[in-house]
Amino acid sequence: RRIGFxxxxxRIHTAGERLRGYRTAMAEAGLAVDESWVSLGSTAPDRVRFAATAMLDGPRPVTALFAGNNRVTVTAVRVLAERPRPVALVGFDDFELADLVSPAITVVAQDAARLGRTAATMLFRRLDGAGIPPQREEIPTRLVPRGSGELPPPADG
Known part of the structure; x- marks a missing residue:
């Protein structure tokens, strides 16, 4: 019920969209969002570690984390590995070895090949002088449950 993001x-469009999705999902589940559970910024490991630690050690610690991209997820895995109590984790973007850590990392996966083909097609149309205005294309994602996102909160959480 206390899920950090x-x-x-x-300023990155997809980062804003993922935050919007987090807020929408929390609202649809009837869950409040404490602003101390939201952190946007650089994906540098030190910044992500600081944000995750603050959420996990705060007065109302989160019982789960949603990572907005694979770089954030990898740092979150490292932070959580140092903790005595399991914390649920779901990452956005799959990454190599996500299935080999324990528990394996649940992710929201993108179809990278389709994303690349769509971007290339749009670029080549523009390069060919097809004077088309900028357009937005949304590529569907899929949840890949592997175990980390399915961890129950602690009994006291």
Whole structure:
């Protein structure tokens, strides 16, 4: 019920969209969002570690984390590995070895090949002088449950 969100720079469109999705999902689940559970900024490990630690050690610590991209997820895995109590984790973007850590990391995966093909098609149309205005294309994602996001909160959490 206390789910933290750590994302990328707020000026990046996809980072803002992922934050919006987090807020929408929390609202639809009837869960409040404490602003101390939201952190946007650099994906540098030191910044992410600081944000995760603050959320996990705060007066109302989070019982789960949602990482806004794979760089954030990798740092979150390292932070959580140092903790005595399990904390649920779901990452956005799959990454190599996500299935080999314990528990394996649950992710929201993108179809990278489709994303690349779509971007290339749009670019080549523009380069060919197709005077089309900028357009937005949304590529569906899929949840890949592997265990980390399915951890129950602690009995006292």
């Amino acid at each position: 750590i994302g990328d720079q707020p």
